[in-house]
Amino acid sequence: MWDKQVMKPVSEPANSPSYVQVRLKLLRDIATGVWPLGGRMTLSDLEARYGVSQSPVREALLRLEGDGVVVLHPHRGAVVPQVDAALLTQVYDIIGALQGMLARRAVDHLTRTHLRELEAHLARFDAALDGGDIVGAVAANGAFHGMLNSLGGNPQAKALIETRFALAQATRRLVGYSSGRTAEVKQQHQSLLAALILGDGEAAAQVLVAHADTARDDLIARLLSKGAASTAS
Known part of the structure; x- marks a missing residue:
């Protein structure tokens, strides 16, 4: 998405769906080691960190599982995969x-x-x-x-x-x-x-x-x- 006058990229809109914002924050936190490789994330941990309900957390995790960035475990949250x-x-x-x-x-x-x-x-x-x-x-x-x-x-x-x-x-x-x-x-x-x-x-x-x-x-x-x-x- 571009600002046509100065042709610069714009960030994710503040009014984007909650799961989109949670997904981006999760990616940032995985990259910076908040959620380490091989580490487990519970739904309650994620809700507390990102200040949202389970619904956007679950949706964000589902999207990231599709991307291969997390592995979901029913009723137990998710795990960041080990890298090989x-x-x-x-x-x-x-x-x-x-x-x-x-x-x-x-x-x-x-x-x-x-x-x-x-x-x-x-x-x-x-x-x-x-x-x-x-x-x-x-x-x-x-x-x-x-x-x-x-x-x-x-x-x-x-x-x-x-x-x-x-x-x-x-x-x-x-x-x-x-x-x-x-x-x-x-x-x-x-x-x-x-x-x-x-x-x-x-x-x-x-x-x-x-x-x-x-x-x-x-x-x-x-x-x-x-x-x-x-x-x-």
Whole structure:
């Protein structure tokens, strides 16, 4: 959805159905670890946190189950699934393809203000990463990609990315970045920004596909390494 005068994305309307708002809050809370991977959420817990009745909570959970983000257990609430290599591969296949498509479209709407905001998100990401603040880095990275996805002007595609990205973000918070990945992701971000500044949507899309592929590989390697370390201990 777009403001026709300034061509900027607008947020979910405040009067959207309660279940829609609960669903978005659940995704945010899964991504930030409020509801951890493998953790259980009871209906009473969810009602208390989001200040709504069971009906919108149940509807939000049903939608997220359809997205593969939670697993429902009748009369017992829901569980956030554990993430493995197969799931991460599927998630990043979706993210890479859709982000590439949105980037191609976003270049037609980018303004200098948008570019400055994107640069600011990347500066916060770099600062957090350099300071060892994984939570801050994940948040800044999500803000950068979320803004760029919004500028692609396809809310359905953006929503698909957000549901899958929540699980990827939750995993990244747990396992962090490998030493080689930190330099690589910074370089990819700068290459992406350069393509956007030039208005080269195809180059931006290619960077994003490579970005998703290497993020997937690093996450899987980190996940397997953490699992091996836990087994050894």
